[in-house]
Every structure is written in C-alpha cells, then in structure tokens.
Amino acid sequence: MIRFGPAGNSQSFYDAGYNATVQAFAWIQSMGLTAYEYSFGRGVSLGEDTATAIGEEAAAHGVALSAHAPYYINLANTDSEKREKSFGYILSAARMLSLMGGQRLVVHPGATRNLERSHAVELCTQGLKEARVRLADEGLSHIVLCPETMGKKGQIGDLEETLAFCEADEALVPCIDFAHIHALGQGQLADTEAFAQVLDALESRLGMERARLMHVHFSTIEYGASGEKKHHTFAEPEYGPRFEHLAPLLVQRGYQATIICESKGTMAEDAQAMLVLYQEALASQ
Numbered sequence: 001m002i003r004f005g006p007a008g009n010s011q012s013f014y015d016a017g018y019n020a021t022v023q024a025f026a027w028i029q030s031m032g033l034t035a036y037e038y039s040f041g042r043g044v045s046l047g048e049d050t051a052t053a054i055g056e057e058a059a060a061h062g063v064a065l066s067a068h069a070p071y072y073i074n075l076a077n078t079d080s081e082k083r084e085k086s087f088g089y090i091l092s093a094a095r096m097l098s099l100m101g102g103q104r105l106v107v108h109p110g111a112t113r114n115l116e117r118s119h120a121v122e123l124c125t126q127g128l129k130e131a132r133v134r135l136a137d138e139g140l141s142h143i144v145l146c147p148e149t150m151g152k153k154g155q156i157g158d159l160e161e162t163l164a165f166c167e168a169d170e171a172l173v174p175c176i177d178f179a180h181i182h183a184l185g186q187g188q189l190a191d192t193e194a195f196a197q198v199l200d201a202l203e204s205r206l207g208m209e210r211a212r213l214m215h216v217h218f219s220t221i222e223y224g225a226s227g228e229k230k231h232h233t234f235a236e237p238e239y240g241p242r243f244e245h246l247a248p249l250l251v252q253r254g255y256q257a258t259i260i261c262e263s264k265g266t267m268a269e270d271a272q273a274m275l276v277l278y279q280e281a282l283a284s285q
Contacts, residue, residue: 002250003064003258004275005035006267007217013268022053025061031272037260038100039068044092048099055100064258065102066146066215069093075127076110076120076156083127086110090131094143104215104258106146106175107131109165110156117156124156125168132171146173146215151180151228158184159198163205174202175215179231179262182241183223189241195249203253212255218243218274219262233263234270243274247281 009024018027021038028036036058040046058065070089077083090107097105109124128145135143147165150157157165159181166172181198182189189195202211220232220239232239250257261271 001034002256002278003035004271004278005033005037005063005258005260006271007037007068007260007262008039008267010268011265022050022057025057025063028268028271029061029063031268032275033268033271034062035064035066035258035260035271037066037068037106038097038102040089040093040096041068041071043070043072044089044096046096048096051096051099055102059101065097065100066104066106066258066260067093067097067100067102068106069108071108073108074110074113075131076112076115076123078115078123086127087131087134090145091134091138091140094135094140095138097143098140103142104144104146104173106148106215106217108150108155108157109147109161111154112156113154120156121161121164124161125165128165128172129169132169144171144173146175148175148217149177149180149184151177151183151221151223153184153226159201163201166206166210170210173210173213173215174206175217176202177217177262178241178246179217179219179221180228183221183228186223187240189245192245192249195241195246199249199253208253212253212257214255214257216257216259217262218246218259219264219267219270231262231264233266234273235266244277247274247277250278251281251285 073086073089112120149162166174222229261267263270
C-alpha cells in the first residue's frame with residue numbers, strides 16, 4: 001500500500017478553525033490520507049507531552065508519521081563543534097519522532113561550502129553512519145534515517161550521491177524528492193520516461209525491495225540556474241514536475257512508498273490529488 005499525506009498543515013486546515021497539529025489527523029483521514037510529516041526544520045521545540053499526544057491521535061486515525069530533521073544540519077562541516085551540533089539536531093528530532101511513534105526521519109546531509117565536493121560527500125557518508133551509531137546508543141535504533149535528494153548545486157545529495165549513501169549503509173532509506181531532482185536538472189522530469197530513469201537507477205543500485213519502500217517528497221517547483229527557488233502548487237500548471245507521469249510507474253512496479261506532499265499551502269489537497277491519480281492508475285492497470 002502506498003501512503004499519501006502532507007508535510008505539515010494546509011492553509012485550509014487553519015481556515016476551518018483548527019489551530020494545532022494534534023487536530024490534523026481526523027481532518028486528513030477524512031480526505032483519505034494516511035501519512036503525515038512533522039517538520040522540525042526550524043529546530044526542535046515540541047514538548048514531550050505534545051509529541052505523545054500527536055502520536056496517539058495519528059495512530060487512532062491510521063496515519064503513519066515521519067519527521068523532517070532541522071535544516072541546519074551539515075555533516076560535511078569540518079568544524080568539530082558545528083558538526084557536533086548537527087548530530088544533536090538529529091538526535092533531538094529522533095527522540096521526538098520516537099515519542100510520536102514514527103520511524104522515518106528525513107535529513108539534509110550537508111553542503112560543500114569551501115570543500116571539494118568529493119571530500120564533503122565522504123564526510124556526509126561517515127556522518128550518516130555515525131548518526132546511526134549514536135541513535136543506537138540512545139535506544140533509538142528503530143529510527144530510520146532518510147537522506148534527501150537536494151535541489152541546489154551547493155548542497156550535498158544529488159540522486160547519485162543519495163544512492164551512494166544508501167549503498168554504504170543498508171539501514172538508510174532514500175528520500176527521493178522529485179521536485180528537487182527536477183529543479184537541479186533544470187526541468188529534468190518532463191515525462192514518464194524521465195521518471196522511469198530515476199526509478200531504474202534506484203532499483204539497479206539498491207535492489208527492487210529497498211526501492212519499493214522509498215520515502216518520497218513531491219510538489220511542483222520553481223527553479224533557476226542554481227536549482228531550487230521555491231515550491232508551488234498543483235493549481236499552477238506552469239510548474240513541474242507532474243505526478244501523472246509518475247503514478248502509472250508506481251502501479252506497474254508495485255511500489256509501497258510513503259509519498260509526502262510539500263506543495264506551498266495546499267499540501268493536503270495536493271496529496272489527495274495524488275491519491276486520486278494513483279487510484280485511477282490502479283483502476284486502469
């Protein structure tokens with residue numbers, strides 16, 4: 001089963017009078033959605049009691065939780081103090097995710113800054129392995145790190161690098177952000193064949209069983225010469241990529257992914273639109 005859901009709460013959630021994430025799960029369940037990604041992007045300030053309540057509500061409504069670790073993480077940082085802070089961000093997000101009953105923690109690996117790219121990639125590879133050791137030391141080995149494909153040239157984590165991270169450590173699950181791939185590739189994902197090439201790479205490098213269980217971020221996106229600029233919505237057809245090119249491939253190949261929508265302000269509505277497209281692809285198989 002593929003799970004679809006939003007990254008955070010749509011504007012319509014707040015417009016309907018809701019004001020807390022703990023209220024989101026009945027709301028998205030009514031839309032047929034079964035996944036939700038909580039963002040710790042700006043830091044981990046959630047209280048333990050609230051995290052537990054969120055987890056209980058999500059479970060009661062059949063919603064699988066994942067989380068996004070803070071954006072500040074840079075495992076390629078050569079400053080030992082700043083690198084240590086990156087591990088701290090991962091651990092603090094993992095603790096809260098565990099209280100929520102979730103497992104998948106999406107991580108931005110890092111950035112090149114003034115390093116040679118190959119050196120930065122190696123530091124990130126080592127850092128992801130060390131992060132897993134630290135999670136295990138804290139009794140959090142059930143938390144699965146998901147390195148994300150990134151959308152800007154200066155960031156570590158293009159598709160090739162993300163697959164290499166996952167080859168180096170079989171416990172990692174790739175977070176394939178199709179919008180980021182599209183932006184970094186200057187409109188790369190223009191048709192079904194382009195999406196198929198991404199899945200082919202995933203399957204050949206990691207094997208079909210791991211590929212099928214990938215974590216996915218999806219939205220339309222605006223990009224420039226350096227890659228990602230900002231996310232957009234499905235209601236803006238001038239932006240890609242388009243999920244209708246991916247849905248038939250997911251059906252044909254039997255994927256069991258979790259697909260999180262990152263549209264700007266309409267993440268739940270666009271997640272529901274993806275669910276409908278997927279169901280249509282299933283029906284026409």
